[in-house]
Amino acid sequence: MRNAAQLDAGQREAFRKDGVLLLKDFAPKRAVIAVLRQYNIWRNTVIMQGADDKTRGDIARARQAMDVTEGEEIAPLRKLAHDLGGALLGPDNVHEVEAQLIGWAPSGPAWKPTWHIDWVNKHLRLKTEDQFPGFQLLVGFPLTPALREDRGNLFVSPGWHTEICNTFRQSPTLRDPLEAISKGIASQVPWGTPQQLLVAPGDVILTHSLIPHGVAENKGAGFADKLYFRLAHKTAIHRGGRDALDTPWRNWQGMQDGG
Template identity: 30%
Template structure:
């Protein structure tokens, strides 16, 4: 059954905050198989020597195209919600999942700084862009507390980042965010398994330490406008270029940075 669409109030909140959370979207019959796949991979295939690489790219790379992981996006209703946000623009097909795990009390997995994905990343060439239109994340497991490896984001920060990319940043620049954003601690995504988040690509975010006793596991899907390869650099400075249906809502005043 298709999920209830985002309400007009939620769409305005996405324009203002850049983030929406839908609690309990993914049912157990879809969530459970995906979570068990990742748990099995951790028990039998995880290589501690590759932790930095997993953290920078993805855990369980062999599961990136597994139907159980892709089902989190295609069969839970998440695809329909993403389609609504981008309408009437179309999204490119989603064919891979990224799995991120924050391990409990791991000294080898430090907190991440505020950043925007795919721009000036330490593991990319300085002039490479690996951006997208929005990210959708599903909580697979973990404690719903702010200190359990949660994603921390800056509500409304996409507007500040668009100004930064338009006037203060050049391709190849090392700094990922301006100082006023880098200094922010962000709002923690305190979420239960089955909850989902959709977040505008330009929303700055970081990941904290996991001081809980259990791993926090997320499955992420990076969604691109079908013409993202052509629009990517312009979209850094124009946050609604790839969301034509939401353009009218941007005329309302906001109080965010």
């Protein structure tokens, strides 16, 4: 395990190129185990209170577990996420947009992996282009192992953040490329060749917000659990989103060399 501020030049360059960086054995495993323990207590308690199979299924996925994401157990991982955000976005520049726990149950026969970009449809619903509804950096902590493919792994399309930025830069409006991306999401036309990330508790996933991503099928016996923090540079929240979409590293103080 290393200090979050010690991302080296090679790691930063890999992140610049791919928009994705997997840091192996980077987070304190004791903290990861503590969050997973609380998550399981929360999930099992609420599942038992489910009124029907659909309710239990929705709860089992446990997309939001606010009593866990706001609890003291999460504090060490939140600090590490913010330290990483500070190393990349710049010290004192980090705004936490969201903390989210997601648990993917073993897949049924109808499972179809789908990719998306988190903020696209939300951006399309805005009335003006000078708002920024999203985030810039996703920091993920696997709570359970996914060391083989199809274990509820996060899959990503490395390098496509640059292509997407170029699309925005060449368009006079944001709506046209946003609508094109939204149609691509709806039709599930792939962006490049998606790669499944093989992870274990203690690893940390960093992705640029413009990276297409999704969740692979879970052929394992148990839940595939992850904790995510979505972070943004404070100025992006107030100034608007155009430059965050057409210039991939505009507000990333830690990525400015050659950015």
